[in-house]
Amino acid sequence: LTSVPDKPPSTRSRGEKPPPEPPLPIAPLAPDDYEEVAKLWKACEGLSRIETRDEYERFISRNPELSLKAVSPDGKLAAGIMVGYDGRRGYMYHLGVAPEFRRRGVASQMVKRSLELLRTLGMRRCTIFLFSDNNLAKKFWAAMGFRPRPELRSMSFELIEDEPS
């Protein structure tokens, strides 16, 4: 008769979820983050054209402290979002989380912080734009409490004709 060695006692019972990952620290996006954040955004599916460095810096300086990044434990940029307001409404652009940091609440954490900042500035509403085939983003924004606006249609005018969209 061979004896089966006892398994070490498990700290988790079967079927129990692993403990949640700790949240990543969040900080304002700085002009110097351009290279890293533009690389992350360009690697994300479903985002529109990424600004040039000049355009990015202009946006950050017109909307100071509102655009945010999340930083990984080894100091790399794990997520970024551009947030601005025009005095009437708040807007968010280019929300992107690096694939290895997804589904652990990083984007929700950043969006909640951004909404709080926009509320502090007196904004009553925040609008986002998304491609109509971006089903993942639809689920995310709905989970954050954003509602679709089927009564609206976006139209734009090209001020610089050769600008890629």
Ligand SMILES: CC(C)(COP(=O)(O)OP(=O)(O)OC[C@H]1O[C@@H](n2cnc3c(N)ncnc32)[C@H](O)[C@@H]1OP(=O)(O)O)[C@@H](O)C(=O)NCCC(=O)NCCS
């Ligand atoms: C969309 C995106 C920003 C979400 O980032 P994230 O950090 O993974 O999101 P969170 O972990 O905060 O998710 C919050 C909630 O959104 C929903 N959600 C997020 N990702 C989802 C997915 N892949 N499938 C279904 N629901 C999802 C869930 O309700 C989730 O809550 P839960 O995990 O408790 O179920 C990320 O997937 C991404 O960068 N996608 C590519 C770029 C993009 O499409 N950006 C949006 C442009 S408008």
